[in-house]
Amino acid sequence: MSFFKRIFSGKQKESLDSGLEKSRSNVFQKLSKVFTGRRRVDEELMDDLEEALITADVGVDTTMKILDRLRNRARFEAYAEVQELYTMLREEIGGLFTEDAQGAAAANELAPGQPRVIMVVGVNGVGKTTSIGKLAWRYKQAGKRVLLGAADTFRAAAIDQLKIWSERAGVD
Incomplete structure (x- = not known):
């Protein structure tokens, strides 16, 4: 599974x-x-x-x-x-x-053709990136187009971690 x-x-x-x-x-x-x-x-x-x-x-x-x-x-x-x-x-x-x-x-509810921005904020180590990956997968399963963008660019490997989650979820 x-x-x-x-x-x-x-x-x-x-x-x-x-x-x-x-x-x-x-x-x-x-x-x-x-x-x-x-x-x-x-x-x-x-x-x-x-x-x-x-x-x-x-x-x-x-x-x-x-x-x-x-x-x-x-x-x-x-x-x-x-x-x-x-x-x-x-x-x-x-x-x-x-x-x-x-x-x-x-x-x-997402209006057809209208983008939705979801900003995730929290302290270090609470699972924000993991949650983003899960949300991306859910929206993808619902037929939505998903684009992930990294804002935590000061943390080592933050962008790499987000790339891994986007690949797992099959989103951009």
Whole structure:
């Protein structure tokens, strides 16, 4: 099996899915603890929920977005049950992923005949050139014309390494 086929095989996806499942379980465990033993939806519950989301590394902006939506839905739909709020929370989090996926898909669509420039930036030794090779191969497999250009010309063998990756991916 070729290098690129191994990288993009189903096993890689299974490993990613497994890792994401652990993260997802961890987040929802923290959130379910907030709801355990609660009898009503109140500001204290919302404050605890805010803390749980932030400590689950959801991020401040995303946490505020989720809480604003929950508050609006709880008011609009006149929910008073804690379990119903938990269900809404799950829906809101799922909705954010759907929004992000749709936005990312639209942003990544290449207009016919229009070039796309992807600049890869990072510290030394984190796999930028390897990732560039993988991206080049993926775009080539999707029928796109790919041209790689080296910007890291001060590092020894940087251009040679990029040439090797372009040959492996079958791109210019």
